[in-house]
Amino acid sequence: MKSKINDQVPLSTLIFTLNWEDPESDVRAIDMKEGQTLMTITSGGCNTLNFLLHAPEKIYAVDINPAQTCVMDFKIAAIKNLDHHEFISLLGLIKCDKRLELFSRIQHDLSEESKLFWNANSKLVKKGILFNGKFERFVKLAGKMLNFIQGRKKVEKFFSLETLIEQRDFYNKRWNNKSWKLIFTVMFNKKRLAKKGLVAEYFHFDDGAQTFSESFYNRASKVLCDIPVKSNYFLSAYFTGKYNSENEVPLYLKAENYEKIKRNINKIEVITADTKYWLEKMPCSCIDGFCLSNICELMSEEDTKKLFTEVARTAKPGAKICFRNLMIPREIPEELQNIISKNKCVSENLLATDRSFVYSKVAAYDVIKK
Numbered sequence: 001m002k003s004k005i006n007d008q009v010p011l012s013t014l015i016f017t018l019n020w021e022d023p024e025s026d027v028r029a030i031d032m033k034e035g036q037t038l039m040t041i042t043s044g045g046c047n048t049l050n051f052l053l054h055a056p057e058k059i060y061a062v063d064i065n066p067a068q069t070c071v072m073d074f075k076i077a078a079i080k081n082l083d084h085h086e087f088i089s090l091l092g093l094i095k096c097d098k099r100l101e102l103f104s105r106i107q108h109d110l111s112e113e114s115k116l117f118w119n120a121n122s123k124l125v126k127k128g129i130l131f132n133g134k135f136e137r138f139v140k141l142a143g144k145m146l147n148f149i150q151g152r153k154k155v156e157k158f159f160s161l162e163t164l165i166e167q168r169d170f171y172n173k174r175w176n177n178k179s180w181k182l183i184f185t186v187m188f189n190k191k192r193l194a195k196k197g198l199v200a201e202y203f204h205f206d207d208g209a210q211t212f213s214e215s216f217y218n219r220a221s222k223v224l225c226d227i228p229v230k231s232n233y234f235l236s237a238y239f240t241g242k243y244n245s246e247n248e249v250p251l252y253l254k255a256e257n258y259e260k261i262k263r264n265i266n267k268i269e270v271i272t273a274d275t276k277y278w279l280e281k282m283p284c285s286c287i288d289g290f291c292l293s294n295i296c297e298l299m300s301e302e303d304t305k306k307l308f309t310e311v312a313r314t315a316k317p318g319a320k321i322c323f324r325n326l327m328i329p330r331e332i333p334e335e336l337q338n339i340i341s342k343n344k345c346v347s348e349n350l351l352a353t354d355r356s357f358v359y360s361k362v363a364a365y366d367v368i369k370k
Contacts, residue, residue, distance in 0.1 A: 014121075016068060019047040020043075032289065035055070036288035038051060039062060048072065050251045052260070052261050053261065080109050149180075168225045219358060285317065294323075305333040308332055308336050315367040342365050
């Protein structure tokens with residue numbers, strides 16, 4: 001729901017304070033390297049910041065939701081003005097009772113819109129913004145339910161397992177029970193989804209599932225058996241509502257990466273806009289890589305065509321794209337597939353190894369033009 005502060009700045013709901021797309025999938029799909037110009041969907045800002053470790057020439061972080069721009073502004077201003085310990089303290093990765101003091105030190109580097117937003121949400125700043133967006137609060141609720149139903153000790157045991165063989169054995173013998181399946185029935189049923197504006201009958205499932213709950217159950221089961229859980233910070237977030245240690249976190253939060261992130265921080269340009277219309281204003285052949293998340297699920301097929309028409313126009317020859325589906329199937333429009341070609345081998349590997357198990361498609365594409 002949109003609101004206003006002082007009748008000046010339109011604000012919208014803060015959905016994400018984290019990214020829930022695996023950045024390593026984007027890095028591999030884009031074949032990220034030094035000196036590239038990238039376009040990302042801002043969301044929680046984590047992945048855009050991670051990509052600075054590859055020393056790009058420029059990153060355009062674009063989001064239609066102004067609240068997500070405020071998150072990105074907050075993190076950028078914090079990186080510019082704080083040391084690493086102060087940064088992770090302000091964000092909420094570690095305990096801190098001086099967050100409002102730290103916030104006062106970064107305000108001069110915030111846009112006027114972001115100042116208004118965060119001063120109106122000072123309680124959120126005081127809590128630490130990580131894990132406090134609308135989706136993150138839902139995840140924490142799901143995690144509490146999981147720990148109640150499965151038992152905290154069993155959850156802790158899963159994250160202590162060292163090998164995939166141990167994981168599969170534990171999953172089949174101790175984890176995959178009626179209680180585990182009940183979580184998906186309760187959290188991803190038609191009634192709950194309808195409250196969030198989603199109608200289950202609208203969607204199609206490409207994994208043989210008939211419902212949301214079955215589809216998410218299938219994906220979660222796969223990641224628990226096929227991808228190491230100990231280093232999967234997405235899984236710890238979903239299962240415990242937090243990162244389990246300071247070592248298993250997104251790369252931009254790690255001390256050893258902080259100075260490189262800080263050196264490259266000015267390479268990010270944050271933009272609030274509808275991506276397809278922002279691209280329409282950009283020159284031809286100017287972008288090396290597009291990290292599009294699953295934004296087409298919010299678009300009609302006509303708007304999806306418009307987006308990828310602009311992607312094809314603004315892409316440099318040989319540019320690469322990472323594109324996801326969550327629930328609503330979207331693909332490159334047929335008339336553009338001679339220019340934007342799916343790399344099937346890379347795409348299959350990305351989906352098989354993606355640590356954030358919620359996406360039904362994680363795909364890589366190449367732009368073929370002269």
